[in-house]
Structure formats: C-alpha cells, structure tokens
Amino acid sequence: DIVMTQSPDSLAVSLGERATINCKSSQSVLYSSNNKNYLAWYQQKPGQPPKLLISWASTRESGVPDRFSGSGSGTDFTLTISSLQAEDAAVYYCQQCYSTPQTFGQGTKVEIK
Amino acid sequence: QVQLQESGPGLVKPSETLSLTCAVSDYSISSGYYWGWIRQPPGKGLEWIGSIYHSGNTYSNPSLKSRVTISVDMSKNQFSLKLSSVTAADTAVYYCARHLAVGSFYSPMECWGQGTLVTVSS
Numbered sequence: 478d479i480v481m482t483q484s485p486d487s488l489a490v491s492l493g494e495r496a497t498i499n500c501k502s503s504q505s506v507l508y509s510s511n512n513k514n515y516l517a518w519y520q521q522k523p524g525q526p527p528k529l530l531i532s533w534a535s536t537r538e539s540g541v542p543d544r545f546s547g548s549g550s551g552t553d554f555t556l557t558i559s560s561l562q563a564e565d566a567a568v569y570y571c572q573q574c575y576s577t578p579q580t581f582g583q584g585t586k587v588e589i590k
Numbered sequence: 591q592v593q594l595q596e597s598g599p600g601l602v603k604p605s606e607t608l609s610l611t612c613a614v615s616d617y618s619i620s621s622g623y624y625w626g627w628i629r630q631p632p633g634k635g636l637e638w639i640g641s642i643y644h645s646g647n648t649y650s651n652p653s654l655k656s657r658v659t660i661s662v663d664m665s666k667n668q669f670s671l672k673l674s675s676v677t678a679a680d681t682a683v684y685y686c687a688r689h690l691a692v693g694s695f696y697s698p699m700e701c702w703g704q705g706t707l708v709t710v711s712s
Contacts, residue, residue, distance in 0.1 A: 478652075517698035519636075526685050526702035527636065538700070570636055574698050578651040581636040 479503050479573050483582035489590040496558040498585045500571035505551045508575065515575035518547055518556045521584075522567045530569075531556065563589060592617035594686050594703035602680075602710050608673040612686030612703060619667045620644040624689040626699055627660065627671045629682040632707075637682075641695055642669055649695050676710045683707050 480503040490496045506515045514534035519527035529538050531547035534554055544559045558565055566589050571582040598610035612625070619625065626641035640650035642660045650658045659672040673680060683705040691697035 515696060519698075526687075526705050527699075528702075529690070529698055529700050532690055532698050532700075572636075572698055574696050577649050577695070578653070579638040581638070584635050 478578055479506065479576060479580050481571055481573055481580050481582040483569075483571060483585045485585060486583070487586040487588065489588045490558075490561045491590045492563065493560050494590075496561050496565070496587055498556045498569050498571075498587070500549075500554040500556070500582050502552045502554075502573055502575075506573045506575035507551050514550050514554070515573055516547075516549070516554050517572045517574060518545075519570045519572065520565075520567045521570065527570060558587070561587070561589070592688060592701050594688065594701060596684060596686050596703045596706040598684075598706060598708070600707060600709060602676055602708060603712050604677055604710055605675055608671070608676050608680060608684075608708055608710070610671045610684055610686075610706065610708070611668050612670070613666075613668045614688075615667075617688075619662060619669065620664050622692045624649075624693075624695045624697075625662070625669050626687050626689060628685045628687060628699065628702075629680075630685070630705070631679075631682045639671065639673075639684075641689065643693075643695070678710050681708065681710045 516534040518531040521527040535547045568584045593615040624641045627639040657674045662669040685705045686703045687699035688701040689697045690700040
C-alpha cells in the first residue's frame with residue numbers, strides 16, 4: 478500500500494495569512510505515460526462529507542476559490558491557502574488514486590488563530 | 591448535479607453483516623463512472639473500502655476484501671455494500687461517492703453522500 482503522510486497534524490493561522498499543508502507519498506504517484514500526478518486534496522468540515530478541492534495535484538475543482546492551490550510532483554505535494562478565511566477552518570486530507578488500495582493521509586486540522 | 595444517499599441500519603450486532611445501500615439521483619448509475627464506499631471511524635481519518643462499475647467490475651481494499659461485497663442494481667439506480675463478521679472496529683460513518691473520471695477507477699471521489707453512522711454493538 479502507498480502510505481500518505483501529512484504535515485503538520487494541525488496548524489493555526491491568522492485570517493488573511495497563508496496556510497501550507499504538506500503531503501508525502503511512500504512511492505511516486507506520477508504516471509509517466511500521461512504525466513499526471515494521481516493526488517487529490519479534500520476539505521472536511523464537522524458533520525459534513527469530504528469535499529474534493531483539487532485533483533491531479535493541481536487542478537482546482539469547479540467552484541473552489543482560487544485562494545486554494547495545489548503543487549508538487551512524484552512523492553511531495555503541497556496544498557496552499559493563500560489568504561485564510563474563516564470558512565476555511567476544517568480538516569484537509571490528501572489522497573492517492575494511483576494504485577489500489579486508494580489511501581488517504583491522516584488529515585491536517587486548520588484552525589483560525 | 592448527481593445526488594447520493596446512504597441508507598441502512600444504524601446499529602449492527604458483532605459478528606453480523608452490515609448492509610448499506612446508496613441511492614443515486616439525477617444521474618444514471620450505468621453512465622460510465624465508478625462508484626465507491628469510504629468509511630470514517632468517529633474522530634478519525636478516511637478509509638477507502640471499495641468501488642464498483644456498472645458492469646460489476648469491482649476493486650476492494652485488501653485489508654477488508656474477504657469481508658466486503660459490493661454490488662450494483664441498475665434497475666433501482668443504486669449500489670450496495672455488505673461487510674460481514676463486523677466488530678466494534680467497523681463502527682464508522684460510511685460514505686458512498688462517485689469517482690471523478692469517466693470509466694476510471696484511478697481517480698478521486700468527486701461527489702459524496704452525507705454519510706450514515708453505523709455502530710457495531712450488542
């Protein structure tokens with residue numbers, strides 16, 4: 478299984494400041510034949526299902542604010558929230574869909590400082 | 591916009607079989623996506639259980655594979671999960687979801703149901 482490790486486990490950021498979450502996979506999730514990274518980011522608020530924010534490491538889903546961005550390739554990925562808003566307080570998960578079983582990181586809790 | 595709704599018993603006894611159904615609305619389940627089950631123990635992270643295509647092609651998590659059965663009923667536009675020999679460790683919120691890419695299991699989950707809590711207890 479591919480192990481997904483996120484860091485940090487939690488962070489507190491002031492409104493308007495940048496939040497950065499890292500995700501490392503135990504093996505590459507880059508598929509060389511199409512040059513796509515099979516890495517997604519989700520946001521989950523209490524009592525709600527996860528919401529897909531970013532697919533293929535850097536493709537923002539429709540309706541997701543442009544303050545959310547994803548980067549990275551191979552085994553190292555980053556989710557950046559450029560200017561944190563109150564509604565961004567949530568737990569964020571990375572997920573690899575490169576191989577089965579699909580696996581998730583342990584989650585990173587983002588709080589407002 | 592596709593809608594998914596999980597249903598099933600909220601309480602299952604140890605050693606029995608957990609059975610859930612995901613009803614899909616506003617989209618035909620036979621229209622070319624993979625459909626999946628994911629669970630989340632209270633206060634913990636996400637675990638992918640398995641996914642199915644309308645043809646019946648299925649992928650399951652090896653950690654659960656011997657206990658998991660996923661099936662699809664196109665006449666009712668729904669798919670189902672059965673998890674046998676449950677223990678307290680199977681207590682979780684169970685979500686159904688649709689994969690993002692047409693025809694590809696190897697894609698993230700784009701649309702999710704609201705989830706249903708299943709507690710395993712005598």
